[in-house]
Amino acid sequence: MTLAALEITSSYYLVLAAMVFTIGAVGVLTRRNVLVMFMCVELMLNAVNLSFVAFARALDDVTGQVIVFFVLVVAAAEVAVGLAIIVAIFRRRRHATADDLRALRG
């Protein structure tokens, strides 16, 4: 069997998206470095983008592709605010891991 005979359907992309999303979600919940957690959120958003495009292809509908642009814009705005908060903390603490942030407990 040659590789060309293998037909890549949109469900391959959906499974890939689900796996990337899971990696991102587990990363946010288990990693301690705030920047890495932040990157994992981006991973989740991009996994969702991939599934939107795959669904748009499968449904032959352009809406899914349009949504991706909305998600990209929102993610960019989120990055700006998130990094600003991280920088503000970093200026005071010199490092930023989730374990250092424990003034609030109860």
Added chain:
Amino acid sequence: MIAAAPIATPAVDLWAIAPIIALVATGVGLVLIRALLRRNQAVTPVCFSVAVVGLLVAAGLLARQWHRVRDDGPIVSLADMVRVDPFAVFLGIVIVAATLAGLLLAYAYLRREDLEAPEYFALLLLSAAGMLMMTTANDLVVVFVALEVLSIPLYVLVAFDRRRLRSQEAGLKYFVLGAFSSAVFLYGIALVYGATGTTSLSGIATFLAGNTLFEQTTLLVGLGLLLVGLGFKVAAVPFHMWTPDVYQGAPTPVTAFMAAATKAAAFAAVLRIVLTAFPQYRDDWRPILWVLAALSMLVGAVAALVQNDVKRTLAYSSIAHAGYILMGVYAASSRGREAALLYLLVYAFMAIGAFAVVMIAAPGPDDAKHSYDDYRGLAVRRPVLGGLLIFFVLAQAGVPLTSGFVGKLELFGSVAQAGETSDYVLLVIGVLSAVIAFAFYLRIAWTLVTAPDDDTAVAAAYSTRPRRVDGWTGIVLAGAAALTLVVGVLPGTFIHFARDAVFF
């Protein structure tokens, strides 16, 4: 050759989104004024006045919309993406009122904490614009964009106190969990879109009514993820972990705004999504809401019992209140919707009132001392302020002749009306939670009326000069107290108001 087909553009009814435009325009205008008056001393008062005017304009537009949509039916515009109906306008009014309170409380607070920055007002208005967008959203994509427009300014507002590490820690926690929950919500949208081929709420309902799905897993997982994402925003257990930290760490006016307005906006999305898009799947989402409501009521009340910080206690109580409101969503009837709307209205004012007192009453400069010991004897030293806090916590507990009692009665009634065994079990859990909650509300009240035991504590309490209540805060306190009392004594008008607002 391909003839260029004219691109069909949807009809745009600017009137439908006029309140949102008013808030966005004011918010952007404030940033501009700030830039132009950079070196001027008067920049903060000017920006404050502009923000108040902008909010009043939005409130006026909402009041006009209310009469129109109540009498002539909903306005649907922008390719079915925006739907202005009595439900949306009602919650819009709650949100604008809560924003006004957040604004008035902040004026003296920012000066006192040496944080004077007009950006606060702009961020507050932009967040409120996102909330209004959320109430009118009739498409999952609009819900997502609105969710982000309301959240992103809130992340900054929570971290607004640059010098206080707790504020920044709260901001970062809110940001990471907020971004995580939006991503989960977005994946839910993707799966629902994949299963139904549309993101429009009415489109999803039409599709599900007309077609039997070959396999339902995609849709059900999508619906579940949507509920998880919104569960974070309404602070329902088990998605509540951020709430106590963020409520405690955020500047107190922001906490008041979040407790009142964010809750209203998030519940607008919950109610609209489950009831208009997935009515055929009510047997699937109702058990999820049952669990969320029961856990929120129990965990919120029990955890509040063991706190040593007044702000944190109020945060856990807001989780319990989210559970009560979820009961109204769970009832899935127009009675339940009416009760949920009424409760969102009354809770907004009880929460704003309580946090407004907390903002003034805490001793010390940094808005950090909120432990029970710091509040001991407050009602003795400052009878009006202490009395108001006692009034607001008793209202939250649901004492008769306050709005909290009327709200709880309506919610419990709406669940009892359905009349199945599981409904009664939820009702029992709700009453149990209300009884447990009574204990910690009474504990706050008891702390306020008892004088400190030892003399040093008394001396310390009296040595700090009591903070004057400024005029704007006075207005907010008086308004919140008046509403809490009036709804409790004469509930008829407000119940009718909520009854008119149940229509999607």
